[in-house]
Amino acid sequence: MLKAVLFDLDNTLILFHEEEFFKTYSQKLYLSFTDILTPQDFFTKLMYSTQKMIENNGDLSNADRFIEHFAEGMNTPSKKLWERFEKFYHTEFEEFQYLMQPIDKTRDVILNIKKKGLKTVIATNPMFPTHVQHIRLGWAGLKNISFDLITSAENFNYCKPNLDYYLEICSQINEKPEDCLMVGNDPYNDIIASKTGMKTYLTTDAEHLSFELSRKLAMKMNQQTPESNFEGKLSGIIEVIEQLV
Template sequence: MKVFLFDYDGTLAKDNGFAEEYFKHLTSFFKEKDVLISPNLILDCVEEITKKPDGTTNLERYMKCLESKTKRKAEEWKDLFMDFYRSDLFDTLRNTVRPFRETLDLLSEKKKEGKIVLATNPVFPRIAITKRLNWIGLSEKDFHLITDMESFHFCKPDPRYYLEICEKIGVLPEDCVMYGDDEVNDGACEKTGMKFIKVR
């Protein structure tokens, strides 16, 4: 059985200002709740969970990082972020991504040949990823596995991220093909024995 992995940003979806608007909307949403948060704090914690895996999930490490840098508990941070991802304000970000039609067509073709994995860097929770998929005309049902913060313990470009995918679906790296636009983050799959195909 062949397994085909697809990255999201830059592969399935074209960034039309998502990052900038994401931080703007997030800080605005938190400010209304009298919570101050900066893009630098968010990026620092993303970097920490990328470089310092410790056996806990990315979500757990991310919230613990925020707790360590602020006076707010990890569970409080988690609730705040989940409220944001459930909000109408987050939904307005749908205008900041566009589907890459040719890659979506490729994904559709590969469904006939094997299992499909959304191999997006797991720095978002499932609810946010599901919405981002919907924005480009896809859904959870299009994938055998989705890599999210709640269930993954590594981030790109750590090769163990790709090995964790293989472990979860019960295949060898040699049975997998990774489609992505980033030679560093996506191309790291080759260190495990996977094949990497650059789409841009």
């Protein structure tokens, strides 16, 4: 019996070109580190630390794993480095909204599901702090909606496509995988959840957009991608849920 619906965020609840966003984001972020890193060293560290976060084995939070590797070989303490990231996220991250395109009726879909008494989870890859996840939800038109769980860098110890990420969600919301439906646009990062016993819905709203960056990172985990149970536009998820409840 369906008890919880998990939603990816990027190119599932909001649309954007991943590589364009990352290029703009990382170039702006570098301005917070110009006094201690060259551009090449910064971008190398950013990608290396992100990959190490994706490979996190559960011993540390994703945030701690990221900054642990970012700080390698530097004289600046990791706490001070993380404060630079935090300042950037709190003062400048919101300006990237212009790169985002909302999906029509996203808010209605979420509210409809909540009315059915189902738990709702924002199962976005937990590589950003909680504050940033809330900003991004606002871009999707989901501001002031309460979710049972929003995965973030501070409260999760695994990333997609690691199956332990999905099991960690189940543990935190106290539901079995077979009672959950994962909704997302990416076979490598989202539909992989079916290997835990979850049902999956592959959204097609972002078919015209590139998400090769996240796919390349995920493919390094050598996970085979299964077929989704369902497929269609985000708006079509309500009809599927009617079949499962």
